[in-house]
Amino acid sequence: xxxxxxxxxxxxxxxxxxxxxxxxxxxxxxxxxxxxxxxxxxxxxxxxxxxxxxxxxxxxxxxxxxxxxxxxxxxxxxxxxxxxxxxxxxxxxxxxxxxxxxxxxxxxxxxxxxxxxxxxxxxxxxxxxxxxxxxxxxxxxxxxxxxxxxxxxxxxxxxxxxxxxxxxxxxxxxxxxxxxxxxxxxxx
Amino acid sequence: xxxxxxxxxxxxxxxxxxxxxxxxxxxxxxxxxxxxxxxxxxxxxxxxxxxxxxxxxxxxxxxxxxxxxxxxxxxxxxxxxxxxxxxxxxxxxxxxxxxxxxxxxxxxxxxxxxxxxxxxxxxxxxxxxxxxxxxxxxxxxxxxxxxxxxxxxxxxxxxxxxxxxxxxxxxxxxxxxxxxxxxxxxxxxxxxxxxxxxxxxxxxxxxxxxxxxxxxxxxxxxxxxxxxxxxxxxxxxxxxxxxxxxxxxxxxxxxxxxxxxxxxxxxxxxxxxxxxxxxxxxxxxxxxxxxxxxxxxxxxxxxxxxxxxxxxxxxxxxxxxxxxxxxxxxxxxxxxxxxxxxxxxxxxxxxxxxxxxxxxxxxxxxxxxxxxxxxxxxxx
Numbered sequence: 425x426x427x428x429x430x431x432x433x434x435x436x437x438x439x440x441x442x443x444x445x446x447x448x449x450x451x452x453x454x455x456x457x458x459x460x461x462x463x464x465x466x467x468x469x470x471x472x473x474x475x476x477x478x479x480x481x482x483x484x485x486x487x488x489x490x491x492x493x494x495x496x497x498x499x500x501x502x503x504x505x506x507x508x509x510x511x512x513x514x515x516x517x518x519x520x521x522x523x524x525x526x527x528x529x530x531x532x533x534x535x536x537x538x539x540x541x542x543x544x545x546x547x548x549x550x551x552x553x554x555x556x557x558x559x560x561x562x563x564x565x566x567x568x569x570x571x572x573x574x575x576x577x578x579x580x581x582x583x584x585x586x587x588x589x590x591x592x593x594x595x596x597x598x599x600x601x602x603x604x605x606x607x608x609x610x611x612x
Numbered sequence: 613x614x615x616x617x618x619x620x621x622x623x624x625x626x627x628x629x630x631x632x633x634x635x636x637x638x639x640x641x642x643x644x645x646x647x648x649x650x651x652x653x654x655x656x657x658x659x660x661x662x663x664x665x666x667x668x669x670x671x672x673x674x675x676x677x678x679x680x681x682x683x684x685x686x687x688x689x690x691x692x693x694x695x696x697x698x699x700x701x702x703x704x705x706x707x708x709x710x711x712x713x714x715x716x717x718x719x720x721x722x723x724x725x726x727x728x729x730x731x732x733x734x735x736x737x738x739x740x741x742x743x744x745x746x747x748x749x750x751x752x753x754x755x756x757x758x759x760x761x762x763x764x765x766x767x768x769x770x771x772x773x774x775x776x777x778x779x780x781x782x783x784x785x786x787x788x789x790x791x792x793x794x795x796x797x798x799x800x801x802x803x804x805x806x807x808x809x810x811x812x813x814x815x816x817x818x819x820x821x822x823x824x825x826x827x828x829x830x831x832x833x834x835x836x837x838x839x840x841x842x843x844x845x846x847x848x849x850x851x852x853x854x855x856x857x858x859x860x861x862x863x864x865x866x867x868x869x870x871x872x873x874x875x876x877x878x879x880x881x882x883x884x885x886x887x888x889x890x891x892x893x894x895x896x897x898x899x900x901x902x903x904x905x906x907x908x909x910x911x912x913x914x915x916x917x918x919x920x921x922x923x924x925x926x927x928x929x930x931x932x933x934x935x936x937x938x939x940x941x942x943x944x945x946x947x948x949x950x951x952x953x954x955x956x957x958x959x960x961x962x963x964x965x966x967x968x969x970x971x972x973x974x975x976x977x978x979x980x981x982x983x984x985x986x987x988x989x990x991x992x
Contacts (some may be wrong), residue, residue: 444923446923446924447788448924448925448926448939449710449711449923449924449925449926450710450925450926451926453924454689469748474836475837475838475966476837476840478840478935478937478954479937479939479952479954481939481952483941483949483950484950488945489675489678489679489945491679493675494675494676494679514678514679514945514947515945517922517943519922519944520943520944522943529952531926531954533759533840535837535851535853538858538859542926561836561840562835562839562840562962562963562966563633563838563959563962565962566959566961566962566991567959569960573869574674579750587667587930588666588667589670589992590667590669590670591667591670598672598675599674599675599950603821607731
């Protein structure tokens with residue numbers, strides 16, 4: 425199946441789902457309208473041979489990353505003259521649509537058709553949760569935990585939504601763009 | 613006295629009850645190949661509950677990438693799967709090249725293929741040796757490391773590093789392969805081919821080894837897909853999925869090789885897939901050396917500090933442990949706006965919590981070893 429054929433099938437079943445404005449290069453990328461569509465869409469994909477959920481992740485679209493999230497002196501360079509700006513400081517790029525939102529990314533793969541569908545879903549940064557896909561795909565288990573740990577997105581119905589990568593004493597979710605490091609017992 | 617009586621009575625009763633015991637496997641257990649802790653609740657020899665605990669090696673590479681430029685990020689990639697770092701370099705470069713609209717030269721592509729396949733051989737040799745040790749066979753380890761040293765020596769000869777290469781760069785590779793290096797690699801290939809038969813006599817068909825692994829830790833094809841396993845773990849269950857065939861990169865479609873498949877999805881099948889893959893890797897290396905195109909090893913037009921236009925890209929390769937993918941998003945700045953690693957070890961390990969339940973304690977090591985994880989990639 426080519427990407428266009430897959431998209432035509434998706435359109436026939438879910439007319440509200442459209443192609444993403446910014447696609448992932450070379451892959452079919454669709455954008456879901458609301459979290460309510462997620463489970464029915466995934467269920468339909470699973471039934472139509474897309475039985476492997478490869479990736480669950482998200483991007484924080486808030487803006488350039490806050491340098492306070494990095495523990496050490498940024499880009500320490502002993503050859504830099506006193507008072508000079510370090511080589512890299514996160515800076516906003518003019519014209520990029522930053523917004524306070526989380527952009528979730530799901531990658532479905534069909535072993536028989538050898539095709540991929542990238543599904544994007546934008547949600548608010550605070551107070552919104554997404555339905556968990558663990559009842560449909562077991563592979564969602566740890567990846568949703570990782571997304572929760574690093575980005576602070578809550579997945580409703582996840583059987584065991586606890587931290588997975590960061591230590592218990594880490595305050596906040598490191599991949600949020602406004603994450604600021606809180607000193608812990610390993611800082612001097 | 614009455615206590616003793618009741619104890620004697622209890623021992624003859626059919627529904628003999630014993631207390632459950634909690635034990636920690638790791639994080640310093642030699643068979644976990646790194647810092648993995650599994651909290652096991654056992655009833656006698658049988659596992660009732662298993663809780664894998666990861667994150668001991670979490671270094672936050674996805675966060676670090678947000679304040680580094682694209683060339684810097686290649687250095688970070690070496691530290692995920694540190695026993696096979698070439699595919700890590702490659703997958704990041706492929707994703708960034710897609711984003712920047714750069715293509716590697718034909719010679720660079722061929723060199724990338726040679727390096728990745730050599731690294732696969734080195735990585736699978738490490739698996740072969742340590743899996744033998746896990747199951748009580750010490751000798752194969754010595755043989756495997758003898759050959760692995762040769763591969764690492766070849767890597768050291770070309771790029772100066774034995775594990776963290778940083779050899780594959782945006783737009784090409786770091787240095788060209790000299791005729792001397794290619795000759796030495798050809799010699800290694802000739803030397804290595806008969807060694808594979810030696811391994812089979814040492815371990816593959818060893819009755820004790822087969823008794824420990826065959827029929828143990830069976831993962832059916834349906835389960836494997838449900839857990840989104842990849843690499844030899846998926847193919848051991850008989851699912852024919854290899855990124856080199858389904859989504860070819862670096863000209864893999866021009867090489868003639870087979871994808872070894874397992875039958876039942878037991879530990880032995882996963883092991884056998886890896887050992888057979890080494891043969892195929894050797895075939896690919898031979899073909900790549902034979903038809904190595906001439907020309908530049910680095911494509912022109914890669915900026916010193918690249919600033920790709922806003923966009924998103926995804927690239928994935930068949931790394932030694934499975935389908936390694938990188939999702940990159942750029943906001944037009946000099947650093948990736950978001951980098952996500954689809955790490956095969958992390959995803960393969962997730963099935964442990966369910967698969968271990970009901971197994972015997974000694975089989976934990978057999979299953980864990982056969983999944984072949986590298987904790988650097990699990991925790992990133």
